[in-house]
Amino acid sequence: MLKNDLILRTARGENVERTPVWLMRQAGRILPEYRTIRQRLSGFKELVETPELAAEVTIQPVDILDVDAAIIFSDILVIPEAMGLPYEMEEKKGPVFPKTVSSAADLKSLHVATPEDLTYTIEAIKITKRELNGRVPIIGFAGAPWTIFSYMVEGSGSKTFSKARKLLYTMPDLAHQLLQMITQSTIAYLKAQIQAGANMAQVFDSWAGVLPYEQYKAFSLRYIEQIAGAITEVPVTVFAKGAFFALKDMNDVSCQTVGLDWNMNVQEAKALLPQKTLQGNLDPCALYGSIAQVESATKKMLDTFNGHAHIANLGHGVYPDTNPDHVKAFINTVKAYTS
Numbered sequence: 001m002l003k004n005d006l007i008l009r010t011a012r013g014e015n016v017e018r019t020p021v022w023l024m025r026q027a028g029r030i031l032p033e034y035r036t037i038r039q040r041l042s043g044f045k046e047l048v049e050t051p052e053l054a055a056e057v058t059i060q061p062v063d064i065l066d067v068d069a070a071i072i073f074s075d076i077l078v079i080p081e082a083m084g085l086p087y088e089m090e091e092k093k094g095p096v097f098p099k100t101v102s103s104a105a106d107l108k109s110l111h112v113a114t115p116e117d118l119t120y121t122i123e124a125i126k127i128t129k130r131e132l133n134g135r136v137p138i139i140g141f142a143g144a145p146w147t148i149f150s151y152m153v154e155g156s157g158s159k160t161f162s163k164a165r166k167l168l169y170t171m172p173d174l175a176h177q178l179l180q181m182i183t184q185s186t187i188a189y190l191k192a193q194i195q196a197g198a199n200m201a202q203v204f205d206s207w208a209g210v211l212p213y214e215q216y217k218a219f220s221l222r223y224i225e226q227i228a229g230a231i232t233e234v235p236v237t238v239f240a241k242g243a244f245f246a247l248k249d250m251n252d253v254s255c256q257t258v259g260l261d262w263n264m265n266v267q268e269a270k271a272l273l274p275q276k277t278l279q280g281n282l283d284p285c286a287l288y289g290s291i292a293q294v295e296s297a298t299k300k301m302l303d304t305f306n307g308h309a310h311i312a313n314l315g316h317g318v319y320p321d322t323n324p325d326h327v328k329a330f331i332n333t334v335k336a337y338t339s
């Protein structure tokens, strides 16, 4: 049914004809076609919550950039909202939560989300599935519980995440209760995404890098494993940004693919994770170089992964002011690469 299932076969560790490629945040502001749609709406949330439009911007990078997968257009912050903690997306500033969680009373006002709270994303996947007609697989996604917890406690991004981290010391039971609620919500949500047509699932632990190793295991990895262990229908990718210290522990997580950010040592990751497919990890800033520089940086990156199951990507989301021609140069270099 799928005309191009390269990324799925790579995730499963099968021998493949070439390295598959997609970019985190490919459905977004790098494309003028995205900005045109976005401009006529009241804001980011309207796009996320309008399934026809979310499907359209999900497919744009497949049409324009010719990537090997579509990632459904949504945000990791739909989960806290579905649990009873709404977010706002402020222009130029990012997400803000008017209410945050800091006590047992706050926790009481929240509930475990059900997919019925998130029908707009589920509907967007169904439309995307129909319109893609098997051209490439669809990646479903969610935030890792620790990253979602951080937003729910901080109320926005943060330099230190000291409010979220403080709670792990002062109210560890409360922290575990909230993390468990997020985990249950996320499992149900990812399963609904898969039911609707997602062929893969990625868990984004964007703020993994702020925790000490022992806390990372207790407050993040443990919940990621609950999610990965529950998703048996499709290959799972775990991208824990900054968690170089926990790479070895990813062996104990029931995922097929581990995402690497651009700081990570690829040789070390290959040695530590012989059974996992690796995804990444070109520095997003490498795309600001000339086309010739992009091509050579991409080849160099591919050389480092040589001999290991690999899905080419950047080490984090593509920055909004990146020239799409340079993104294309990255993609085309991966496709033309022979080791």
Ligand code: CP3
Binding pocket: 023, 024, 025, 026, 027, 028, 029, 038, 044, 071, 072, 073, 074, 075, 076, 077, 089, 093, 094, 095, 141, 157, 204, 206, 317
């Ligand atoms: O990857 C894709 O193309 C699919 C869509 C996607 C978005 N957000 C759309 C988006 C995905 C996978 C995300 C995940 C996400 N959202 C993460 C994890 C990945 C990462 O970058 O670490 C995080 C931490 C968020 C939270 C979030 N959403 C922030 C911090 C911001 C503001 C910063 C920014 O990039 O502008 C957003 C907004 C957001 N999410 C935009 C898009 C396209 C830009 C808003 C706009 O178009 O106005």
